[in-house]
Amino acid sequence: MNTLKFAALGDVRKPGFSVPEAAGRLVRFAYLEKRLMFFCAAHMVGVCDRDLKVYLGRLQYQAASRADALRGRLRELRTPKIKIDGVPDPALEILADEAMHAGNDLEVATILHWLHAGLEGAYRGYRGTTNPLADAPTCDLLDSFASSLRPAVERLEACLAEVGPQAPGSSAADLLGPYLSAAGGWGGAHPRSELPPRQRSIEPFRIRRQPGRDGSCPRVWDYVKPAMEEVEAHLTYMMGIRFSEINVAEGLSLVLCETPGMPWEFYFDVSRHLWDEVRHSLMGEAAIESTFGSRDAIPMRDYESVYCMEATPLEQYATLGLEIEGGQMKYPVGKRGEWEFCRDAARHALMTTFQDYDWADEVLHVNLAKRRLSEWFPDGAEQLSGLAAQGKARRSEVKARQQPVVLARVVSPALLHDPGMDGGSTLRPVSRT
Ligand SMILES: [Fe+2]
Numbered sequence: 001m002n003t004l005k006f007a008a009l010g011d012v013r014k015p016g017f018s019v020p021e022a023a024g025r026l027v028r029f030a031y032l033e034k035r036l037m038f039f040c041a042a043h044m045v046g047v048c049d050r051d052l053k054v055y056l057g058r059l060q061y062q063a064a065s066r067a068d069a070l071r072g073r074l075r076e077l078r079t080p081k082i083k084i085d086g087v088p089d090p091a092l093e094i095l096a097d098e099a100m101h102a103g104n105d106l107e108v109a110t111i112l113h114w115l116h117a118g119l120e121g122a123y124r125g126y127r128g129t130t131n132p133l134a135d136a137p138t139c140d141l142l143d144s145f146a147s148s149l150r151p152a153v154e155r156l157e158a159c160l161a162e163v164g165p166q167a168p169g170s171s172a173a174d175l176l177g178p179y180l181s182a183a184g185g186w187g188g189a190h191p192r193s194e195l196p197p198r199q200r201s202i203e204p205f206r207i208r209r210q211p212g213r214d215g216s217c218p219r220v221w222d223y224v225k226p227a228m229e230e231v232e233a234h235l236t237y238m239m240g241i242r243f244s245e246i247n248v249a250e251g252l253s254l255v256l257c258e259t260p261g262m263p264w265e266f267y268f269d270v271s272r273h274l275w276d277e278v279r280h281s282l283m284g285e286a287a288i289e290s291t292f293g294s295r296d297a298i299p300m301r302d303y304e305s306v307y308c309m310e311a312t313p314l315e316q317y318a319t320l321g322l323e324i325e326g327g328q329m330k331y332p333v334g335k336r337g338e339w340e341f342c343r344d345a346a347r348h349a350l351m352t353t354f355q356d357y358d359w360a361d362e363v364l365h366v367n368l369a370k371r372r373l374s375e376w377f378p379d380g381a382e383q384l385s386g387l388a389a390q391g392k393a394r395r396s397e398v399k400a401r402q403q404p405v406v407l408a409r410v411v412s413p414a415l416l417h418d419p420g421m422d423g424g425s426t427l428r429p430v431s432r433t
C-alpha cells in the first residue's frame with residue numbers, strides 16, 4: 001500500500017509556500033479570473049462570429065466559477081475581505097484594462113487564448129511548489145480548474161491555427177506581455193520590469209451598443225405568435241424564441257459589466273444567469289438544426305436586442321427578472337405549460353428535454369433577480385416594481401416599431417416524431433399582410 005502513503009498527495013516534505021505567500025498569489029489569480037469573466041462577458045456582445053459569441057458566454061461563467069472558488073479558499077487562508085475585493089497589483093489592473101480594448105473577433109480570440117494559457121501555466125507552477133499536504137485544499141481546487149482550462153486552451157489554439165499567422169507585433173503577448181513583466185508574472189514572484197504607460201486604456205472601455213452578428217442566420221424584427229392549437233407552427237415559433245435568447249444574454253452582459261460597486265455575489269449570480277440565457281439560445285439552435293438540418297432554417301428575432309441595448313442595466317434587469325421571467329412562473333401559460341406542450345401536443349423529444357431544463361433555469365433566475373434587486377433597492381420594492389413595469393412598457397414600444405412576420409414554414413408532422421431528420425428546404429419569413 002506504499003502508493004497510498006500520505007494519502008497519495010505527493011511530495012509532502014518540501015516546505016512550499018507560507019500562508020501569506022500562498023494567499024499573495026491566490027489573490028492575484030482570483031482578480032485575474034474576475035477580470036477574465038468581465039472580458040468574456042463584455043466581448044460576447046461585440047463579437048460577430050456566432051460560435052465565438054456563445055463560447056464566450058460559457059467561458060465567462062467558467063472564469064466566474066474559478067474566481068468564486070479562489071475567493072472561498074482565500075477566506076480560509078486568513079485573508080481579509082478588503083484584500084480579496086481589492087486590486088492586488090496596479091500592473092495587473094492595467095493589463096486587464098488594456099485587454100478589454102480588443103477590437104475584433106480575432107483579437108478577442110488571441111487574448112482569450114493568452115489569458116487561459118497563462119493562468120493554466122501559473123496554476124501548474126503554484127501546484128508544483130506548494131506543499132500538497134499543508135495546502136491540499138488549494139491543490140484540489142487547482143486540479144479541478146484544469147478541466148475547464150485545458151480544453152479552452154486547446155480549442156482556442158485550434159481556432160487560431162485555422163485563421164493562420166498573425167501580423168508581427170499584434171499578438172496578445174506583444175500587447176499585454178510588458179504589463180505582465182511589470183507585474184512580476186502571474187503570481188508576482190518574478191523580477192519586475194518598468195511599468196509601461198497605458199496605451200488603449202487611457203479611455204475607459206465601454207460595450208458597443210451594436211451587438212455583432214455574422215449573417216449565419218436570417219433575422220427579422222419579431223414573429224407572429226401562432227395559437228397553441230396550431231401545434232407545428234407554435235413549436236417552430238417556440239424554437240425561434242429560444243434561439244433568439246442570445247439577445248437577453250447580451251443584455252445581461254450590460255448588467256454584469258456596467259453595474260460597478262456591487263458585492264461579488266451579485267456578479268457571480270448574473271454571470272450564471274447570463275450563461276443560462278446563452279444555453280437557452282443554444283437549445284433553440286440545437287432544436288432547429290436537429291429538426292430542419294441547419295440553424296439558419298429559422299430567423300432570429302431582433303427587437304429584444306434593441307430594447308436591451310437602449311435600456312439602463314437596472315431597468316432591464318428589473319424588467320427581465322420581475323415582469324418577464326416572473327410572468328413565466330404562471331400556469332398554464334408559462335414555462336410548465338411550454339414543457340407540457342412539447343411533451344404532449346408536439347411530442348418533440350428534444351424540445352421536451354430542453355423546455356424541462358429551461359423551466360428549472362427560469363425558477364432559479366426569478367429567485368436570483370428578486371434577491372439581487374432587493375439588495376439594489378433595500379427599501380424600495382414598490383420603486384422596483386414600478387421600474388419593471390416601466391421597462392415592460394418600453395419593451396412593448398420597441399416591439400411595436402415594426403411589423404412581426406409569420407414564420408412561413410413549420411415543422412412537418414412527419415418530422416415531429418423523428419427530430420433527427422433533415423427538413424430539406426430553408427425557412428423564410430413572410431411579411432404579414
Ligand atoms: Fe431563458
Ligand SMILES: [Fe+2]
Nearest residue numbers: 325361362365
Ligand atoms: Fe431566464
